[in-house]
Amino acid sequence: MEPFALPHLEARTATLEAFADTIIPGEKRYPGDRAIAGVSEGGGAVTAGALAVLEMPESGMAPSLDDLASALDVHAEEYREEHDMGADDTAPAFVTLPYEDRAALVLELTRPGHPEKVLWTGLALLCNMAFDTAAHLHTAEALADGHVGLTALGYRPPDEDGVWRFPGFSYRRRLAELHPDTIPSGSLA
Template sequence: MTLEAFADTIVPGEKRSPDDRAVAGVSAGGGAVAAGAIELLETPATGISTALDDYAEALNRHARAFADGRGLALDDDVPPFVALGFDDRTALARELTSPRHPEKELWVLLTLFSNMAFDTAAHLHTTDAMAAGHPGLLAMGFFQPGEDALWRFPDFSYGRPLAEIHPDTTATGSPA
């Protein structure tokens, strides 16, 4: 729940249900949580999957200190970071990722993975992510593959060809 709340702070989304406490619900559509941030973090390839409990504990310690320092009362029914309002979550995340914070590298890494889940669906095959309606790829306007499951782009990415096709190029695109 704590790591979901952190991911939602980085790329906000809409609540999954009215009683969702981890996702603040400050944005329409799916954010990092709906995009699979936790699934990505749990992937051994991240190099931090075995430290996620430690991340959550540290984040909650920071949240408790943040709240105490500002005289904020926290709901004890949820972890301290989850109990913070969205603006306070954002302020704490800004502190943790600031250049002068001694643990900056840890929190920047968690931030990058939250973004990566939304921006690239790195934990999923792209075809599967698109078939499932991945919120990040759809928000960025990622094209759906054709009926043959191949991606083709009807327009040039820069709105114009980058170079003329060489006259010896075969019909299949191979150089002669």
Template structure:
């Protein structure tokens, strides 16, 4: 729940249910949680999976300190970071990612994974992510593959031809 709340702070999304506490619901579209940020973070390849529980504990300690310093009363039914209002979650994450914060690398790294999940869905096959309605790829209007599952850009991906074909290029696009 804490890692979900962090991911939702990075790229907010809509609540999954009316009583969802991890997702603040400040946006009406899917955010990084809906894009699979937690699933991406849990993959062994990223290197953060074994540390997620410790990261959540640390984030909660920071949230408690933040709330105490501001005289905020936190709901004890949920973890401290989750209990923070969205504006305070955002302010805390801004503090944690400041250039002079001693743990900046950890929090920036965690934020980058949340962005990656939304921007590129590296934990999913792109065609399947698009077909399933991945919120980030849809928001960016990522091109859909052809019926054969391949991407082709007959009208040039930049909207214009960038260079003439090399005279030795074959009909399949390979240089000879």
């Protein structure tokens, strides 16, 4: 067991949630929530399902999550040392950092030229996907359930038949005529 008395998977989850919350912050889920810093109102990447997206086989990250969480905590320990913050073994190292320090560390890890940039940028992009697209859910169901990211971005639900139609043109004019082989669903025959 880690010094902060969390089983391995809980420690990994806390670290990955803290990373996701650094990418798209949200509000704390409960008063003692340490993974979510609580610097924003409403739900962020964690509430949007970042862990579900990271753990999807399609993301390609699932086999690496244990190692990424451990590496992030090592980077956080080094960050604490470099900034004379002292040790804090009450939670995983990244989780113990204040939000501003989490953000500074993530910025360092994702800067051009950092040798691990591809890993951390990939992790950040997947956290964004959870919020921006609900990649782990069917869009109509996510909207019906009030998905925090899709709602915040102004996605509207499909028409009653489950198809999205956009009768108002964004440029206030039709840009092209429908292809003659377009069927009622909007696909080409």
